[in-house]
């Protein structure tokens with residue numbers, strides 16, 4: 255929806271009011287929209303006299319600058335507009351929606367230690383930022399993946415934006431099972447008491463059909479998506495049982511619910527994640543350990559580039575004529591689930607973009 259439409263404006267007015275109420279006035283706000291109209295800017299000025307109208311009115315067709323952020327207090331909440339041509343180039347800190355989480359969620363997340371696998375890109379990376387944001391920075395994040403440089407730059411970005419946060423970037427290849435033991439055993443003392451495990455690392459290789467699938471692809475998909483997830487969960491479960499609580503968030507997929515041609519192995523790995531997750535929830539019924547599954551539909555990340563072994567043009571073709579989800583959309587669902595009251599388990603979610611209704615049914619505007 256164009257951000258300049260009356261509907262958007264009235265929604266925005268309500269959102270601003272809600273934000274003010276929920277954040278007790280403490281927030282930063284970045285407005286970027288294709289065409290903010292005077293009424294919109296007036297409502298902003300009404301919202302806070304400290305928001306200067308002039309830079310905001312110059313944003314529409316320019317790349318937003320950090321100076322466009324009006325700092326009202328400490329809690330950072332930003333508003334972005336997907337339609338902006340500059341959206342993709344926004345720093346991560348600005349690439350988030352107005353959150354429905356608010357101060358209750360921040361207090362429930364406060365002081366937690368969260369371990370995210372596959373945090374160097376896509377959903378894992380966005381989830382790290384979302385946790386930092388939703389907790390107001392009062393959080394410890396253990397970020398793991400194979401690419402250390404990416405993890406270190408995420409650490410720098412998060413710790414700069416949220417000075418209270420503490421980020422531990424640690425290389426971990428989840429497909430190497432002995433490495434999982436070593437990783438957990440050698441965690442820094444201040445990061446050992448993990449409260450939330452986000453089993454996100456995952457990948458797909460190829461679109462080959464059964465009979466032509468390389469054994470190496472079968473192995474790497476199962477080792478990463480299934481064996482790694484199981485091994486890390488088993489390693490951390492005694493800690494969660496000892497504490498009597500903890501959150502395990504497993505990232506599945508529509509592929510685990512609805513297998514499709516060319517995806518036999520990937521779909522089988524995600525179906526395995528689903529079975530494992532549901533069993534675990536049943537086994538832990540007498541505890542406060544929450545087992546949460548989030549199944550994304552189509553999300554534009556590095557996922558398809560990996561599937562097509564680096565062939566960007568093939569990856570781009572997957573998203574031609576459609577508007578996929580962005581990593582932040584799934585990150586919000588993950589953080590929303592974890593920041594509910596202790597007695598609330600968002601057990602299972604399937605998240606599609608609006609053009610998608612199943613693994614293969616999509617509306618494409620070509």
Ligand SMILES: NC(=O)c1ccc[n+]([C@@H]2O[C@H](COP(=O)([O-])OP(=O)(O)OC[C@H]3O[C@@H](n4cnc5c(N)ncnc54)[C@H](OP(=O)(O)O)[C@@H]3O)[C@@H](O)[C@H]2O)c1
Nearest residue numbers: 372374375376377399400401427428456507553555556557
């Ligand atoms: N994108 C979609 O359409 C979609 C849909 C449904 C489900 N999912 C699931 O969402 C999860 C995240 O994927 P994404 O879309 O964010 O893709 P992505 O951008 O490719 O991110 C995948 C992440 O997993 C990490 N990873 C891959 N192999 C690993 C290994 N052996 N050890 C440790 N980390 C590893 C990657 O980091 P390194 O390369 O640095 O190790 C990267 O950080 C996956 O489980 C995927 O199956 C994605």
